Amino acid sequence: MDALNPMRFSARMTLLLILTLPLSAFLSYVVFERLHEQHFLSASMFEAGIKEIRFQNATDLEDLSQRQTELSEKLRATAVFKAVTQKTGQQSGDASSVFGLELALARNGVVTLSTNANQIGADLPNAYRLKKLPDDELKYASTQDHFQIILPPAQPESGVTAMVTLDKAVTAANGEQRERQMWESLARGFAAGFAVLAGMTLLLIVLNRVANTSVEEGDGKGARRFARLVRAGAGILTAASAHGALFVTAWLAIQADLTSAQGETAYSGPDFIALVADNATIMLIALLIAVEMSVVLFAGRTPTEPSQTADNAPSVPTPEASELYKAMRPAIFLFLFGVDLSMSILPLHMERLYEIIPGVSREFALGLPVAVEFLCVGVAIFVSGAWLDRKGWVPPFAVGLLLTLAGGLYSWLAPDALQFVLSRAILGFGYGLTLLAAQGFVVRHTDTRTKTQGLAHLFAGLYSGSICGAATGALIAERFGYEAVFLTGALLVFTVVAYAVIYLRRGASGPAAPKAPAPSSSAHGGEITIWRFLGDRNVIAVSLLSSLPAAIAAIGFMHYFTPVYLSRIGAPEAKIGQILMLFGLCMTFLGPVVGRLADRMPSKKIPIFIGGLLGSAAFLSFIGLQGVAATSCAVILLGLSNCFVLSSQSAYVLHLDVSKKLGEGKALGLFRASSRIGQMLGPMLFAGLVGLSDIRYGVAVLGGAYLITVILFQLLAARETPAGDSGKAGESLTPAEPRSQRPPSRHSQSAISSRSKTA
Template sequence: MKTTKLTPAFKCKLLFATTLMILAALSFNAFLTSTTLEKLYVKTLASTYGIIGRDLQISIEKAVRYGKKIDKFIGMDRLLKKTHQQMNRGKDTSFQMENHVSIAVSGGSIKYSSSPDLVGSNARLTPGKSILSNGEGFTVQKQAKRYVIPIPINDKQMETVGFVIIDFSRASVDRLMHSVHLKYLKTGGIILCCGFILLAIAFNAIQLNKPGKGSKQSGKRIMMAALAIIILCQVAFSVYGRNAFYAYYLKINREKVALINHTLKGKIEFLLNKGLKINGLFKVEDLLHGMIEQSPEIEKIELQTNENKPLYTAVNDAGKGSAAKIAASVSKADSDNFYTIKTPLVKEGEVQEGRLMTTISRDKALEQIKAIGLDAVTVLVIAILFSFELLVIIFQMVDKTIEKTKVHYMDMRPAAFLFSFGIDICVSFLPLYMDRLYVPNAWIPKDIFIALPISMEMLCEGLAIFMAGTWLDRRGWHEPFLWGVVLTGAGLIYSWLAPDAFHLIASRAVAGFGYGFVIMAAQGFAISYSNTDEKSHALTQLYAGLYAGSICGGAAGAMLAERLGFKPIFLIGGLLILSILIYVFIFMSDAVKKSSQHGSKNRPTPAPWLDLFKFCSNRNILGLITLIAIPASVSLIGFLYYCIPIYLNQHQVSQSNIGRVFMLHGICLVYVAPFISRFVDQSRNKRGFLMLSSVLTGIAFIAYYSFQGFVITLFSVVVLGVAGGLMYAAQNPYLLKLPITQTLGEGKALSIISATSRIGQILGPFIFGWMFIFGIDRCLPLVGAIYLVAALAFLLVTQKETLAKPPALSDTTKAQG
């Protein structure tokens, strides 16, 4: 077989595209790790200062409850000076930053402060707003270049009369992150250069075969080489990022422990200087327990004699568990050096009476490392899928270079991937964001109101699909596709700008219309540019791109939302979708020009209403619609898109893990469903598989009778993924083999089933919303039982594909035949 080397210009394109993909994957990984580290550092600083501020709050509240006025508090300056000194007693330089402690009245006006410049100014507090969910009884607010911790001061009637306000500069956080970014930049640059060299070597070695089967092998060799190098680079950077994060985590927490030890040291030495013995300190264990309860990162605080004999010990219950597993892999010397901080206790500045020994929780360290590891694996999966779609473009470029073709049905797959990525980037938190925007009203219960954006999107999507069919037939694929992209992108940007819940609902309606247009147009493109033998494969490739994009979008959006908040993710999704326009005009311009030539000249004549009635009233069709198609849509949209984000959020599951649940469901559909479909295709009894899909759905819900939480949800999502694979593989073959379908027409029958499935998609969020009202844990098993009854009813009502006799339809239909 004749071969030819890649041209220099083509090599440059390949190198640029694949190097850009490596850069994007490394950058995304670095962004996730660094933002997690920054959030952790701010939380650690805030927690430490909050502990010190809590002591000041208690002192002031005691005085206020004995009659002192907050705005006429004698001795306040002395208290503030003492507190400010405590905040700056640590030896570690990272805590030596610009910070202040102030007292504000209930209106926010500062009356006293360690910084005279702040007296008389307004603290500008936002009620209920916090950038951290630390669960430690106080909030952390971000203001310009500072972080502010307001701790309320309450009187006897528990009414807030003022605030202890601690603020600290972002300078120390910025210094730490600057050093982190420099290290990531250097390491990432080295890995990127190595990847570039390996790509150059690989592409130089690969030769192009002449047209034929050999040309496909050429493209596959390029794809596999590029994919392997991208994975290698991502794994190398992930390992470095994990190790770097671990080192910074220990450094940050050692600084916190050092400052806590100095705070305890001051209180204990005060008692020692009063003449108390170190083994006779009163309520010192309460002091240690109070400190450790506010510091989940600490495993143990122990007060020891000079001979290392423990006198008083406080152990964090959350710090137990798997610590022994980690300790087995850490030497005693490492434990002393990295996990334990020792602070001497001195009486009258001369005699050492004992020491404080505080141990950082190894379990908490492990949790953070696991979270970073999960993020790295998720990013790797996203990078692989994203790279594969990029390499599809490269593959097409290779084929077009060799075979001189201009338009191919595979050209749509990368666009479908990007589109699905953008539209599903908010899928893991849309109900949660709607919950934030909700304002109580007397007409619609909260759980139903929260369902409106999803249901409105499904409704408009169905209307758009109905409208797009005629548009596609008359004008070709390009107009509905381009308008759909613009509408969807605009809808997501509108969601970003939405000031209230009603605007969010309207924005999802706009996005839904766009989605319907794009899906129909993409299918039209795949069918138009494939021959008779390729149409099934063309649609399979299209949906593979859509599913891959959905997997990546849901997971990536969740991880970004955990770090950036919900609103910016809508903007990112909108911009990603609008970028499809660039792809279309660069890589699909020839297809756009030819689009008008591929409109359907012989549009199908609509079926008479009588024939539609006879079709829908057929026992097999009626059973398929009401007992299989609609319930499956209810479980998909209602449970997966509405219920899971709210349910897992109620069980304190992180946003990133919620996104990974959606990723797991997508993987089941993409990789497990095709395996299952082989058995379905080989079976003559498709009805049995449809019944089995309903049984599996029922089992997924009934499991909540005995279990609740994250693990059972993972189980249910996997089972639903398998059930969905069975349903999708068996539904259309079962439908198409029914005599009533052959009489009406396959296209019309498929359209009716697809349209009726939209009913379930619209109703699904409302149904699960009512279940939340009555108790989701009680209702899910009941719904599971209903699915089991539906499976049995389907078996009793319907007939096997070969048993039904074709009923007589109207003369109009016969004439059309």
């Protein structure tokens, strides 16, 4: 007997470290390079006194060339320039030859005078592409080879703007040293991890004898519990030690680099907070990846199907077979990781592909990819239910993965805006198929005892993938460009295909778990028509005054407004990703707690009301806040709002008498159509707000309108039939049957379609 399996634990922890540490080191390097780039530009421009040079007064090319020489001399005298010339071996010469320095003047956004004739007639970078330098009013944009620094006009009414162009090679000073420091941090992480792992393995060998003695004495259950706790503690300590060593080494290297760039006193409080936020983001990503991968590595051998009796009835499932549903959790984690990599950049990438469309504003066009994607998600979920019932989970899962992979690759290669929108439509349809099929897998391989646990595992992987995708995609976009994000997302979806072939093929055949018969509508007083259901006052109220506004708020604000608004004020992509992941964190850590609280309330109107108040408060917060603070507050409040309303809306509809007469499945499917309409309309509505001269006022007005719908719902909607009222046919099959025996597929379908990206 080998209760703790110390050698197997050691081998799997080694593999886990190999999977997670390099990714953590890579993301740390991305953050390092971005901070170095920003602080290098800020230090060089500040030390050269660039704001004191009046470029706007230049009247001809000769005057502009004189100012270029003036700036070159000032840059030559800076410590930053000396570091570059020392690194490149150029101790003399014009600074412009080292920096690739060019100056340009633009009037009304178009370059009219430049030391580089090729820039004449070119447009200045628009607000979506400009990022703010730390602790400075200056903004800059990055092209493939250059930095373009925009100087605020000395006289705003003149309409003349100056632009300084620098070669990207200027930030390459000590680049090899930074790479070595990241490799050193990775090596120290592995050294610390393996050292602790060796100690934990020796401890497990000793404790293994204690566990084996308990098994021999007949306490098998206690031994298994003891083994799980010991292995979990050893794994957490090993992973924490490895990542702690990595992050401390990287942190010290980043701090030393920024100090050398700006001096001892320039490393300010905001810089420190930003650095903490970046490292906390990377640690959270590493933690979630480690947790999800441990589901595969420590689940034992690939589960098999339950054995069959002579009459083909399923026998009592073995422990391995009964936990087959867990195999879908890593798959859905990787899938959402890949899909949500582009969560923070979809409208921004559309802006770069945008060409003037007659009758369509730029802001409206930026929302088309998101709107079309969610429209296709809803269509896929709506039309694939019958396919899932007839053919099982495998065909829609396979087709969904292939369509998502094709859509991701098409997004990477799309040369224009129209084809990019088409690529998101393909991805959205595959996305909907895959999510519904994943639910079907869990439903097939769980019974009434494990149904809730199986769906909890599925949603845990789903939200973790969304959080990691939003944050990681933003970091990749900031360093390597938007196209790299779509390619990386497609590669991650491809890993899901490989995972499915290896781990999920065992679940493609065999018997499904026994299900309770569907409730008969005649038990609730006879059938009614769909039109009568849609015309019911309570259904209209919850659909139009709760579900539709919540969907508009979540999708419109999260997937369109937040990236566009923050980008326009100069926030970097990494900051956008960090803010978006707050929504997923609320859903992951507060959702279960809020859900249990909502279950105890006598009427689902109460949590719907609370969620609506929180959602309206998210937008009303723009009255007193602005910028990053207002957006962060709104995202958190929307996350809390969705924790209350998601499950409560469905429960309210299912407890209505008209739903029981029509049939729960049909009622819930028709009701969720309102949220899918809202998901499509959300980006379009917020596109109108972005086009306003006072965006904060427009968002606040929308918050007021949302509050009105919340109040109207409470006034117009009647209280639903109490869930425990068996005299009115209750909410299940018969009064004697437990809640867990109700067919869960329709409930799960609505929840899947209302994941972290939806309402």
